[in-house]
Each structure stands twice: as structure tokens, then as C-alpha cells.
Amino acid sequence: MYMPSNRGFITDGLRRSIGDTMGKEYWIGDVTAGSHDAKEVVLKGWVHRARGSNKIWFIVVRDSTGHVQCVAKRDVVGEECFESLRNALIESSVEITGVVEPTDREHGHEVQVSSATVVGPVNPDRPFPITESAMEDSDGGETEFLLDNRHLYLRTSRMTTMLKIRSTVFGAIHSYFRDRDFTEYQAPNFVAGAVEGGSTLFEVPYFGKKAYLTQSWQLYAEAAMPALERLYTMAPSFRAEKSRTRRHLTEFWHAEMEVAWASNDEVMEHGEGVVRHVASTLLEEMSEELEEMGRDLSMVARFAESEYPRMRYDEAIEILQSKGVEVEWGQDLDYSKEKILTSDFEVPHFLTHYPRVAKPFYHRPDPEDPKYVLCHDLLAPEGYGEIIGGGERTWSEEEILERIDEEGTPRDPYEFYIDIRRYGGVPHGGFGLGVDRLCTWLSGAEHIREAIPFPRDSRRVTP
RNA sequence: GCCGACAUAGCUUAGUUGGUGGAGCGGUGGACUGUUAAUCCACAGGUCGCAGGUUCGAGUCCUGCUGUCGGCGCCA
CATH class of the missing domain: 2.40.50.140 (Nucleic acid-binding proteins)
Known part of the structure; x- marks a missing residue:
């Protein structure tokens, strides 16, 4: 508007x-x-x-x-x-x-x-060069021509509208956290170690050594957690995944938060809170733009007003098996299974308590049943898939060393991370939100590329 | 990493069984005093992605390469 x-x-x-x-x-x-x-x-x-x-x-x-x-x-x-x-x-x-x-x-x-x-x-x-015919949708996607001329495509009404929606999403995320006394905190983008699996790191030369582009703010946020207690950021993260899907970028904007003393349930409340706040802010400030994008406002209103149900991993497996999907306990749920699971959903759902074997070392095992970890993913409906991943962190020194070793991860790059546990460790947790995915979903766009001015994927770094 | 498609004018594309590549938009020139994607007339614009091969003859058939798109795994 x-x-x-x-x-x-x-x-x-x-x-x-x-x-x-x-x-x-x-x-x-x-x-x-x-x-x-x-x-x-x-x-x-x-x-x-x-x-x-x-x-x-x-x-x-x-x-x-x-x-x-x-x-x-x-x-x-x-x-x-x-x-x-x-x-x-x-x-x-x-x-x-x-x-x-x-x-x-x-x-x-x-x-x-x-x-x-x-x-x-x-x-x-x-x-x-951007003419009416260039913007004709040949097969639903953006053409190579439009991607090559992205710098000029930005000034067309569709992209301009999207950029305004995107700005509102960013502003709403900032205001959500700042209104709740979170401190904005910045982590380095050059890092020595991985958060996720090592294969998805971008390696960069660093004065004769190797460095990597960060995949997440989280490990460095945990270092400041004892100082700030509630902190957040919005910053780019980099993942060298050769993914060719409508929801992946190699450089994406990551809204992350970390809270001292918080449980998995409390972190989820903030995940639900921030997404609903973004949806209602869009309804207030961007309703015309959403309609221009072809988004049904009643859908966005539903995302703003509904509560997001929570479902344990085991429950999701049962539902999938009852639908005849071949899936074994312990498997991570890939997109094809997420899609089947969320096909009946009308609002986002949390999936919690994944098996320990399916998640990285920083997830805290459930004290009530250490086969599981205290984690959550928020799955958007309509086939948009995962937009949040988070949970409680492993916070005692003993437990973090055990988790690192069982995963076969070298301890060296994580010494600073282990130190956080050696000096007054406390329960804490947080999540990461894919901001571009959120923009894509809430605006009803077909592809994540539509939601960012200059998309980066495994085949494109220009313009 | 894997699977599948596609590549013709600046853009969107048609091109039949192999026989001298067409259109719409955009551009240029002209007509028109209220247009809404203005309309009408004319003109310019092509190494048919690249390299080989088959053939009297290849945009069309075959092989390789390159690029792009879509999907999977992985994830936000």
C-alpha cells in the first residue's frame, strides 16, 4: 500500500x-x-x-x-x-x-x-531489452534472458513489488526481535569450521591458509549468549549445495536468534511469533502488493492468525507410513516426504524430536529419551517446505565432547565452541529462518529467485 | 553428484517426410488531435549454441562439447 x-x-x-x-x-x-x-x-x-x-x-x-x-x-x-x-x-x-x-x-x-x-x-x-514478450511466462520460470538482465529486470513492476515486500519482511523481523529486547549481534563471515556437513562449505584462499564462508551465525552467537542472553541477526549465509530447486540459493539471508535459558518449546514460540508477525505486518502494509503478486490475502491472514501445530517426528513417520510411503525410523525427512506430509496442512507445522542420528552434534539429546534431540523444523504449507530449523543446544562440556566424537567431527576448529561450555554453560537454544524462503512463500512466488534481487545458485553468479 | 528437457532475429516463438528460414513484440521512417499492450503502411534485422559426421543437399538425422532450464539428494 x-x-x-x-x-x-x-x-x-x-x-x-x-x-x-x-x-x-x-x-x-x-x-x-x-x-x-x-x-x-x-x-x-x-x-x-x-x-x-x-x-x-x-x-x-x-x-x-x-x-x-x-x-x-x-x-x-x-x-x-x-x-x-x-x-x-x-x-x-x-x-x-x-x-x-x-x-x-x-x-x-x-x-x-x-x-x-x-x-x-x-x-x-x-x-x-525487457519487453512484454521477454516477460511472457514460457514455462512458469524466469527465462535465462531475464536472469542475464536482472539488473534491468529489477525496475519492472513485478520485481519492484517483490522488493518492497521483501523490505517489509526484513523490517518486520527486526522489529519483532527488537520489541522483545533482543540485541542485534554480528558474526564473522570468514570462518574456520563448518556448522553443517563439510561438503557444503565454500572454501576461500586466506593468505596462504584456507578459510570458509559462514553457513550460519549460530556458533558465534552462542559465544555471545552469556553476554547478551537474547540476540539475533539477519545476515547472509553461504552453502555450496549444488541444489537445483525452487527453494535453494548458495547465498541466502538467514535470520537467526539465540536465547539463554530457553527450552525447545520457548524457542518455537518465537519461531511461530516472528512468522506470524511478518504475515500480519505484510497484511497491514503490503496488501496491495501481495494482491499484485497474485497472493490470496485470506491465506496470509490465516498464516498470521492461526496457531502452528506441533508434531513429533515419530508421529510424522506414522502418518507417512499410513500413506504407504516407504520410510524408516532414523531417516531425515527429505523434501519428497515433507511434501506428502504437508500436503494436507493449511498452516505451518512444527516437526520436533528428530532422532539423534539424523541431526548434527550441536542439537541437545532429550534427557527423557536420548534417542531423540530437542529440535524443531517449521514446515510451510503449499509445498514451500522448511523455513525454520532450530532447537536446544548441547550445553554441557561432557555431552558436547561425546556428540562431537560420535559424529567423527574433529575437535580442533570447535575449541572456542567447547569453551562456552567450560565456563558457565547454561541451557539455551535458537533457530535459523530462511528469509528468502519466507518472502517466497508469503508472496506466493513460484521460485526463491523471484524473492531476491541478484540470486546466486550453483550455476549463476552474474550479473 | 544423479536424472530429464531445451538452444532459431534484441525478445517470445513457427518451421511438416531433409530441398534457398516465417510471424508477433521491440527498433527505424511515414500516417493519425485522447491513446490505454493504441492503430495503420513500409523498412531494417539471422554463421538456426559450437565442432564433427551422414547426404547431391542439414534449422531438421547422428555423435561429441558448451550453456541454460526443470527435478532429486542436502538443507533455511
Whole structure:
């Protein structure tokens, strides 16, 4: 939803200053909202579409707040101006002065142009390559062409809408944690050891040594847990998985949190809390944008208002077996099984208490039955799959050494991590949330690539 | 790592049994005084991904390579 008060200095009565206007005084969103009716405005933006005759020329101008049609008449603007506007190809940048006229026509408001200049022209030898036909969905996915021209595709309405939704998701996650007295905390991106299996690490040369790009903030967050007690971050994580699916990136944005003294159940409450908070924030601030993306708002409302059921791993196995799926106890649940399991779900579900053998060493074994670990995954419905993974951490020195050794993981890179247990270890836990996955799911997008400006996967690092 | 598809103009694509590659959009020129993906007329634009092979002749058949897309495993 366009909020005039964010930028519209006239509508909300904010005092103007050079700092407020930042090179631009009028916003198209304000024009179409009726804030400047019958007044002269100076619009700065880009040519979205243009058409007309040799006497009258229509230019639909876009800025970050909307579109408006500007009408230039040859006998009003003069020969030179008229010709320069006629020659302004799509995506030329323009500065247009004119009077806002409310009309009954399609866009509701028009600007009667009195003068105009083309700020940054587009050369007809190289017209803007993203055309209507380029955006035709040949098979549901984005074409190679659009991915190659991502830097230009960003300014199309679909991507712009997605970027606004994404910004709101990021803001909502920050506000959720900050409103609950979490401290934002940053971990290094160059690290020496893995969090997950070693095969998915990106190795980088580091002054004659080897370093890796971080897969998670978690281990370093645990180091600060005794200092801050409640902490969170949103930062990129890197995984060298050659995954070719609609939910994987090699560089993704990871919202992670860690809480001292917390149980698995309490951590899950925050997982549910943050996802529901994001969904309700989107409903409040981005309902128009969600509809533009083709998202049914009643679905998002359901995700914001419902409680998320919790199911133990054993229960999930029973359900799968009753559906005739071949699955053995102890197996991790892969996506094909997640998909069958979640096909009947209408809201996200937590899956808890996985077998110890299926999870890495930092998961705490359940004291009531050490075959299991105190962990949880949050599975989004509609086939979107896992968006959160978390749980309680192994927190005593004895137990962490036992878990590391049984896994065959070398102790060396984790000495700092073990130290956290040697000096006043306490129960604690946390989770990691895939922010791009959350954006994909809540906006109803087909592919995670749609939810991030420059997606990275195993085959693409450009542009 | 595995499986499966695809590659023709700037873009989206048609191309029959192997016989001199078409269209729409975009661009250029022109017509048109209210258009909404404007319309109408004309023009330009192609090493049919690359390399071999079969054939009198290959966009089309065969082999290899490259690239891309989709899916699996793994995960957020």
C-alpha cells in the first residue's frame, strides 16, 4: 500500500527542507492519491510506456511510488520539447512539469505537460531489452534472458513489488526481535569450521591458509549468549549445495536468534511469533502488493492468525507410513516426504524430536529419551517446505565432547565452541529462518529467485 | 553428484517426410488531435549454441562439447 506520509511532504504537513526533499519534491504516488490536484508539479521519473500522434503524445511516467499518464500537446509544449518527448524511448529518464488534472480515465489522474526535458536518453540502437514478450511466462520460470538482465529486470513492476515486500519482511523481523529486547549481534563471515556437513562449505584462499564462508551465525552467537542472553541477526549465509530447486540459493539471508535459558518449546514460540508477525505486518502494509503478486490475502491472514501445530517426528513417520510411503525410523525427512506430509496442512507445522542420528552434534539429546534431540523444523504449507530449523543446544562440556566424537567431527576448529561450555554453560537454544524462503512463500512466488534481487545458485553468479 | 528437457532475429516463438528460414513484440521512417499492450503502411534485422559426421543437399538425422532450464539428494 502506498503511504503518502512516507514521502509526501504536502499531504502530511511535514516541514520541507533540502534534507527532506533530497533532489525531488513531488512523488507520483501523491499525484495519484489526489494530493496535488489542479496544482503544478515537477515529476522526475522514467518512461514506462509512450504512444500518441503527431499532435498529442501520452507518456506513462513511473517513479518508485507509482505510475501516471502525462499528456503533451505539440501546440502547448512547443516543437522542440514535443519532438524530444516523442524520441524518449522506454526507460528514458525525464523531468516533466505540468498541472495535475483529475480525470475519469483509466489512471484517475493525468498531468497536462507544460514543459519537459529528457534527463537520460535511451539510444535507439540499444532499446531497453525487457519487453512484454521477454516477460511472457514460457514455462512458469524466469527465462535465462531475464536472469542475464536482472539488473534491468529489477525496475519492472513485478520485481519492484517483490522488493518492497521483501523490505517489509526484513523490517518486520527486526522489529519483532527488537520489541522483545533482543540485541542485534554480528558474526564473522570468514570462518574456520563448518556448522553443517563439510561438503557444503565454500572454501576461500586466506593468505596462504584456507578459510570458509559462514553457513550460519549460530556458533558465534552462542559465544555471545552469556553476554547478551537474547540476540539475533539477519545476515547472509553461504552453502555450496549444488541444489537445483525452487527453494535453494548458495547465498541466502538467514535470520537467526539465540536465547539463554530457553527450552525447545520457548524457542518455537518465537519461531511461530516472528512468522506470524511478518504475515500480519505484510497484511497491514503490503496488501496491495501481495494482491499484485497474485497472493490470496485470506491465506496470509490465516498464516498470521492461526496457531502452528506441533508434531513429533515419530508421529510424522506414522502418518507417512499410513500413506504407504516407504520410510524408516532414523531417516531425515527429505523434501519428497515433507511434501506428502504437508500436503494436507493449511498452516505451518512444527516437526520436533528428530532422532539423534539424523541431526548434527550441536542439537541437545532429550534427557527423557536420548534417542531423540530437542529440535524443531517449521514446515510451510503449499509445498514451500522448511523455513525454520532450530532447537536446544548441547550445553554441557561432557555431552558436547561425546556428540562431537560420535559424529567423527574433529575437535580442533570447535575449541572456542567447547569453551562456552567450560565456563558457565547454561541451557539455551535458537533457530535459523530462511528469509528468502519466507518472502517466497508469503508472496506466493513460484521460485526463491523471484524473492531476491541478484540470486546466486550453483550455476549463476552474474550479473 | 544423479536424472530429464531445451538452444532459431534484441525478445517470445513457427518451421511438416531433409530441398534457398516465417510471424508477433521491440527498433527505424511515414500516417493519425485522447491513446490505454493504441492503430495503420513500409523498412531494417539471422554463421538456426559450437565442432564433427551422414547426404547431391542439414534449422531438421547422428555423435561429441558448451550453456541454460526443470527435478532429486542436502538443507533455511
